[in-house]
Amino acid sequence: MKENxxxxxxxxxxxxxxxxxxxTPLKPGLPSVFPFNGKAGNPLTVDIQGYNTHFDEAKEQRxxxxxxxxxxxxSKLEATSSNLLRATFLTPAMLPSKDSVVVFSLVTDxxxxxxxxxxxxxxxxxxxxxxxxxxQVWPQNSLDNLHQQAGIMFPYRNVLGETIRNLYYHVxxxxxxxxxxxxxxxxxxxxxxKGNMLDDHRSNALVSVGVLFGLLGCATGSIWAKHTWGTWWxxxxxxxxxxxxxxxxxxxxxxxxxxxxxxxxxRLASVYNIFAFASIIPLLFVIPRLVDSLHPGNGGNxxxxxxxxxxxxxxxxxxxxxxxxxxxxxxADLRYRLAVLAxxxxxxx
Amino acid sequence: xxxxKIIIALFVFQCIILNNITAQSSNPDFMQSIGKIYxxxxxxVTVFLGIIIYLFSLQKKIKQLEDQIKD
Amino acid sequence: MQVLTxxxxxxxxxxxxxxxxxxxxxGILLYVISTVFIVYxxxxxxxxxxxxxxxxxxxxxxxxxxxxxxFVQENSQRQLYYYQLAHPIAIILSKMLYNIGLLFMLxxxxxxxxxxxxxxxxxxxxxxxxxxxxxxxxFSITFTFVSAIASKADNSSTLMAILTFPIVIPILGxxxxxxxxxxxxxxxxxxxxxxxxxxxxxxxxxxxxxxLFPFLWRD
Numbered sequence: 227m228k229e230n231x232x233x234x235x236x237x238x239x240x241x242x243x244x245x246x247x248x249x250t251p252l253k254p255g256l257p258s259v260f261p262f263n264g265k266a267g268n269p270l271t272v273d274i275q276g277y278n279t280h281f282d283e284a285k286e287q288r289x290x291x292x293x294x295x296x297x298x299x300x301s302k303l304e305a306t307s308s309n310l311l312r313a314t315f316l317t318p319a320m321l322p323s324k325d326s327v328v329v330f331s332l333v334t335d336x337x338x339x340x341x342x343x344x345x346x347x348x349x350x351x352x353x354x355x356x357x358x359x360x361x362q363v364w365p366q367n368s369l370d371n372l373h374q375q376a377g378i379m380f381p382y383r384n385v386l387g388e389t390i391r392n393l394y395y396h397v398x399x400x401x402x403x404x405x406x407x408x409x410x411x412x413x414x415x416x417x418x419x420k421g422n423m424l425d426d427h428r429s430n431a432l433v434s435v436g437v438l439f440g441l442l443g444c445a446t447g448s449i450w451a452k453h454t455w456g457t458w459w460x461x462x463x464x465x466x467x468x469x470x471x472x473x474x475x476x477x478x479x480x481x482x483x484x485x486x487x488x489x490x491x492x493r494l495a496s497v498y499n500i501f502a503f504a505s506i507i508p509l510l511f512v513i514p515r516l517v518d519s520l521h522p523g524n525g526g527n528x529x530x531x532x533x534x535x536x537x538x539x540x541x542x543x544x545x546x547x548x549x550x551x552x553x554x555x556x557x558a559d560l561r562y563r564l565a566v567l568a569x570x571x572x573x574x575x
Numbered sequence: 576x577x578x579x580k581i582i583i584a585l586f587v588f589q590c591i592i593l594n595n596i597t598a599q600s601s602n603p604d605f606m607q608s609i610g611k612i613y614x615x616x617x618x619x620v621t622v623f624l625g626i627i628i629y630l631f632s633l634q635k636k637i638k639q640l641e642d643q644i645k646d
Numbered sequence: 647m648q649v650l651t652x653x654x655x656x657x658x659x660x661x662x663x664x665x666x667x668x669x670x671x672x673g674i675l676l677y678v679i680s681t682v683f684i685v686y687x688x689x690x691x692x693x694x695x696x697x698x699x700x701x702x703x704x705x706x707x708x709x710x711x712x713x714x715x716x717f718v719q720e721n722s723q724r725q726l727y728y729y730q731l732a733h734p735i736a737i738i739l740s741k742m743l744y745n746i747g748l749l750f751m752l753x754x755x756x757x758x759x760x761x762x763x764x765x766x767x768x769x770x771x772x773x774x775x776x777x778x779x780x781x782x783x784x785f786s787i788t789f790t791f792v793s794a795i796a797s798k799a800d801n802s803s804t805l806m807a808i809l810t811f812p813i814v815i816p817i818l819g820x821x822x823x824x825x826x827x828x829x830x831x832x833x834x835x836x837x838x839x840x841x842x843x844x845x846x847x848x849x850x851x852x853x854x855x856x857x858l859f860p861f862l863w864r865d
Contacts, residue, residue, distance in 0.1 A: 392615055392618050506813070
C-alpha cells in the first residue's frame with residue numbers, strides 16, 4: 227500500500243473532477259432571442275429564451291436594451307414559462323449612434339437568477355440619424371443595482387452551454403500530455419547521462435502514454451468542435467500543433483522500430499526525443515503570428531483566463547489536470563515494468 | 576485479444592452512432608439538447624474507452640510474455 | 647583552436663570529395679531543375695502566394711535529398727577513420743557549414759529556375775536574400791543532425807523524411823512569413839521579430855546539436 231499513495235490520490239482527484247464537474251449547475255444564461263431585429267420608433271416585442279432561469283417565479287424581473295452607457299428598460303414583461311420571457315420595448319425614433327443599424331445587448335435581471343447579459347443580441351435599424359438628439363431622449367444608466375447570483379455555479383457561455391464542463395475532461399488531457407512528455411524528456415536526458423537501460427524503458431513508456439493522451443485529446447476535441455464550431459477539424463493553431471506532435475512521436479516509434487540493437491536504439495531514440503521536443507517549443511511563439519485561432523484567448527475569443535476561468539472552474543480544473551497526469555504516470559509505470567520483465571525473460575532465453 | 580477487438584469495434588460504433596444521431600433529420604438536436612450536455616457525455620465516454628483500449632493492448636503484451644515464460 | 651583547424655581540414659576534405667564525384671552534386675541540381683519544370687508544366691501561370699508556397703516546398707524537398715547523403719552515404723570505414731581522427735564537434739560543425747553552402751547554392755538555383763519559367767514576384771530584394779540565407783542555415787542545421795540519426799538505420803532515406811518534416815515546421819512557417827513579406831503579399835512591419843525568431847530557433851537547434859552529437863557518434 228505504501229507505494230500506491232499517489233495512484234489513490236490520482237483516482238480521488240479524477241473522481242472529484244468528474245463528480246464536481248458534472249453535478250455543479252450552470253449559471254442562468256440567455257441562449258437566444260427572437261426576433262433579433264427591429265425598427266427604431268416601432269414597439270419591439272421579443273421572445274427571450276432563458277437557460278436555467280426562473281422567469282415565472284421571479285418577482286422583480288427587469289430587462290434592458292443596452293448600448294454603451296445608454297439603456298432602455300422594457301415597457302411590458304410577460305413570463306410564459308420559467309425559460310421564456312416576452313418583453314416589449316418602446317424604442318425612440320432616434321438611436322444614440324451614428325450607424326444606420328445599431329447592435330444592442332440584452333440584459334435581464336431578477337432576484338433569483340441574478341443578472342444575465344446577451345451581447346449583440348438585437349439589431350435595430352434607424353431611418354433618421356441624429357445621435358445628438360437621441361442622446362437627450364435616451365436614459366443613461368450604468369445598471370449598478372443588479373442582483374448577484376449566489377451559490378457554486380459554472381459560468382454560462384452562449385456557444386458552449388453545458389460543454390464548458392469539457393474543460394475538465396478535454397483540456398486536462400492536453401496538460402497531462404505535456405507533463406508526461408516533459409517527464410519522458412527528463413528520463414531521456416538521464417539515459418544519455420548515465421547510460422542506464424531502465425531510464426530508456428521509462429522514457430519509452432511515458433511517450434506511449436503521452437501519445438495515447440494526445441490521440442484522445444484529438445478525438446474529444448473533434449467531438450467538442452463539431453457541436454460548437456460546426457466542423458470536426460479546423461485549420462486551427464492548436465489543432466495543427468497537435469498534429470505536429472503526433473507526427474513527431476509516431477516518427478519516434480518508427481525510429482525505435484528500425485533498430486535491432488537495444489543500446490543503439492535507446493541512444494538514438496533519446497537523442498531524437500530531446501531534439502524534437504526542443505525544436506517544437508518555438509512553435510508556441512511562431513504559430514500565433516501565422517494564423518488566428520478559434521481557441522479561447524485568441525482571435526477575439528474569450529480566454530479561459532481572467533473572467534472566463536473563474537474560481538469555481540479552477541476548483542475542478544486543477545484537480546482534473548493532476549489526476550489525469552497521475553493516472554497517466556500509473557499506466558506508464560505498468561508499461562515500464564512490463565518492458566523490464568520482458569527484457570529479463572529474453573535474457574534468460 | 577478478442578475483447579480488445581470488441582472494444583475497438585464498440586469505439587468505432589460509438590463514433591458512427593454519434594455521427595448518425597447528429598445527422599438524423601428526425602432528431603437533429605439530440606446533441607444540442609439540454610445545453611449540449613451530451614457532448615460532455617460523449618467526451619467522457621471517449622476518454623474512458625481510449626484508456627480501456629490501451630489497457631487491453633497492455634494486457635495482450637503481458638499475455639505474450641506469459642506464453643514465452645511457459646515455453 | 648584544435649577544433650577550428652580540424653573543421654577547416656574536414657571542410658577541405660569534404661569539398662575535395664565533392665569535386666571528385668561531381669555526378670552527386672550534378673544529380674541534386676538536376677533534381678531541382680526537373681522539379682521546377684514539372685511544377686511549371688502542371689500549373690501554368692501562378693499568382694505570387696502560390697509562387698511562395700511552391701518555391702519553399704521545392705527547396706524543402708531538394709534540401710532533404712541533398713543533405714541525406716552527408717552521413718547516410720558515407721561508408722562505415724570512412725566513419726571509423728573520422729572517429730579516430732577528429733573531435734565529434736568538429737565533424738558535425740564542418741558538415742553543417744558545408745551543407746549551409748550547399749543548400750544556399752541550391753536555394754539560389756531553385757530561385758533562378760523559378761524566375762526562368764515564371765516572372766519573379768519579389769518586391770524587397772534584400773529581405774528575400776536574407777530569408778534565403780537564414781533558411782539554408784536553419785535547414786542545414788536540422789537536416790544534418792537528423793541525417794546523423796537516420797544514417798544509423800537501414801531504411802534511412804524514408805526515416806530522414808519522417809523525422810525531419812515535423813521538426814522543420816517552425817522554421818518553414820517563419821520562412822514563409824518572411825518571404826511573403828519580401829514578395830509584398832503582406833505588409834507587416836514586425837518582420838524584424840520574425841528574423842530574430844528564426845535566429846533564435848537556429849541558435850537553439852545548433853546548441854542542442856553540438857551537445858547531443860557526441861552521444862550519436864559513440865559507436
